Amino acid sequence: MYYDVMMAGFGGQGILMIGDLLALTAMNEGRHTTWMPSYGVEMRGGTANCTVVISDKRIGSPITARPHSAVIMSKPALQKFAPRVRPGGVLVANASFMKPEDAGRDDLQSVFIPAVDLATELGNERTASMIALGAYIEKTGVVTLEDAVAALDSTLPEKRKKLLPINVAALERGRDFVRNGK
Numbered sequence: 001m002y003y004d005v006m007m008a009g010f011g012g013q014g015i016l017m018i019g020d021l022l023a024l025t026a027m028n029e030g031r032h033t034t035w036m037p038s039y040g041v042e043m044r045g046g047t048a049n050c051t052v053v054i055s056d057k058r059i060g061s062p063i064t065a066r067p068h069s070a071v072i073m074s075k076p077a078l079q080k081f082a083p084r085v086r087p088g089g090v091l092v093a094n095a096s097f098m099k100p101e102d103a104g105r106d107d108l109q110s111v112f113i114p115a116v117d118l119a120t121e122l123g124n125e126r127t128a129s130m131i132a133l134g135a136y137i138e139k140t141g142v143v144t145l146e147d148a149v150a151a152l153d154s155t156l157p158e159k160r161k162k163l164l165p166i167n168v169a170a171l172e173r174g175r176d177f178v179r180n181g182k
Contacts, residue, residue, distance in 0.1 A: 123166065138179060
């Protein structure tokens, strides 16, 4: 098994965190992983992306030109990274900021989820990336949601532990959106 994903959006949207969480979850499940972050000097509001590679075998490089999938949180990131996804791959995109035709592709298994809108309903707009990750996990099955929740607990620093319940709810909300189509 070899699976890679590009995650991208604006700095401050939690892109690097969800990539790190996905990599840690896969590692906890006994697989080899790499996580390669990239962000502009602007940090908040600039671009942020990361690549996560998950494999049953040792990984030669964290770089991927044609990933199996992408999790995209902003329209500029969609325009940059959607063309790279392999035909038939998975695209999870934030429908709060873009629509399916913005991807310019009809050969992908796409999930356009209103992540920011759903996060606002949960009471914290900053959980939008966790909602997207929950949708991604459900769509791909690359890791289990239960293992992601366990990894989240060990990922959050002590001062952020109070945010664990809302982040778990966000992961579950993304999963439920894929399962129920709403």
